Amino acid sequence: xxxxxxxxxxxxxxxxxxxxxxxxxxxxxxxxxxxxxxxxxxxxxxxxxxxxxxxxxxxxxxxxxxxxxxxxxxxxxxxxxxxxxxxxxxxxxxxxxxxxxxxxxxxxxxxxxxxxxxxxxxxxxxxxxxxxxxxxxxxxxxxxxxxxxxxxxxxxxxxxxxxxxxxxxxxxxxxxxxxxxxxxxxxxxxxxxxxxxxxxxxxxxxxxxxxxxxxxxxxxxxxxxxxxxxxxxxxxxxxxxxxxxxxxxxxxxxxxxxxxxxxxxxxxxxxxxxxxxxxxxxxxxxxxxxxxxxxxxxxxxxxxxxxxxxxxxxxxxxxxxxxxxxxxxxxxxxxxxxxxxxxxxxxxxxxxxxxxxxxxxxxxxxxx
Numbered sequence: 001x002x003x004x005x006x007x008x009x010x011x012x013x014x015x016x017x018x019x020x021x022x023x024x025x026x027x028x029x030x031x032x033x034x035x036x037x038x039x040x041x042x043x044x045x046x047x048x049x050x051x052x053x054x055x056x057x058x059x060x061x062x063x064x065x066x067x068x069x070x071x072x073x074x075x076x077x078x079x080x081x082x083x084x085x086x087x088x089x090x091x092x093x094x095x096x097x098x099x100x101x102x103x104x105x106x107x108x109x110x111x112x113x114x115x116x117x118x119x120x121x122x123x124x125x126x127x128x129x130x131x132x133x134x135x136x137x138x139x140x141x142x143x144x145x146x147x148x149x150x151x152x153x154x155x156x157x158x159x160x161x162x163x164x165x166x167x168x169x170x171x172x173x174x175x176x177x178x179x180x181x182x183x184x185x186x187x188x189x190x191x192x193x194x195x196x197x198x199x200x201x202x203x204x205x206x207x208x209x210x211x212x213x214x215x216x217x218x219x220x221x222x223x224x225x226x227x228x229x230x231x232x233x234x235x236x237x238x239x240x241x242x243x244x245x246x247x248x249x250x251x252x253x254x255x256x257x258x259x260x261x262x263x264x265x266x267x268x269x270x271x272x273x274x275x276x277x278x279x280x281x282x283x284x285x286x287x288x289x290x291x292x293x294x295x296x297x298x299x300x301x302x303x304x305x306x307x308x309x310x311x312x313x314x315x316x317x318x319x320x321x322x323x324x325x326x327x328x329x330x331x332x333x334x335x336x337x338x339x340x341x342x343x344x345x346x347x348x349x350x351x352x353x354x355x356x357x358x359x360x361x362x363x364x365x366x367x368x
Contacts, residue, residue: 047109054101062094153275158201166193166340168362175355188223191360207267207278213260223250237320237349248303255325257293292326322346331364340364
């Protein structure tokens with residue numbers, strides 16, 4: 001019963017994590033969209049106010065120049081006919097100034113209203129795509145794009161990048177044992193992965209084969225069953241019975257890895273007037289490859305009761321875990337979602353009498 005509750009809680013926490021991530025990105029997109037819209041409205045309002053200011057400034061300048069002409073007339077510096085001629089020329093000049101400046105401002109306002117964009121095209125902005133992507137007859141389930149409006153579009157862009165997030169179940173393959181005999185809870189042992197990946201098309205005129213590479217942080221968690229916990233005895237790490245009432249014992253290992261995959265799958269060629277792209281939206285894909293990297297941290301978390309008090313303890317120690325990690329991984333899926341599996345060829349613990357290798361299975365999201 002206790003294991004079932006923990007399993008349910010773990011699933012709820014996992015769903016909550018995904019929901020929070022989606023809401024955070026959605027909020028960011030809404031914020032940027034609202035900020036852009038507000039700024040555009042503000043710019044239009046400022047331009048409208050500038051029209052009134054132009055008229056006021058030109059009228060004031062006309063008034064000053066007419067007064068100067070009148071002073072020249074009073075001082076007999078010019079004749080009455082000359083003064084009238086000068087006043088007429090001055091009035092025509094400022095009338096044209098007003099007309100020209102208002103035309104410029106009207107064109108800028110019309111441009112903003114027509115394109116719903118800013119006059120400053122040099123800024124970067126973040127676009128969040130949910131549903132159908134504008135200008136592209138393809139459905140986008142979920143996507144984050146950082147764009148630079150001042151950057152010229154490349155005719156053929158062979159490399160793209162994406163955020164990678166994966167989560168699921170985690171355990172180990174132990175020599176001489178099946179998963180059913182594993183000392184680790186299958187339902188409560190999990191993994192998460194977060195990273196950034198680049199994808200490069202291999203062939204010039206086909207996008208069927210791509211190379212995917214990047215970096216990721218992997219968090220592998222093993223929850224121990226039967227009131228056992230990890231004990232570091234010098235060069236040997238073993239599982240021993242906890243001396244008091246143990247509620248939870250889990251080992252969390254953090255790795256920095258550099259994955260490399262060959263990705264196969266169809267794509268759709270989308271052609272525009274001055275550029276084209278290969279799109280994998282709503283397409284199947286299959287990736288196979290591996291990873292290599294470094295163990296950057298190990299920690300055991302204990303929850304137990306001592307003298308009637310609940311105690312939580314975090315112990316940071318290497319527990320003889322392998323420093324250099326490497327393994328195989330593969331995924332198969334549709335659009336941004338994939339089933340994902342990874343297997344560590346490097347042992348979980350180094351120089352141990354019984355070899356253990358980490359294995360993970362879960363869901364992967366490639367947020368192009």
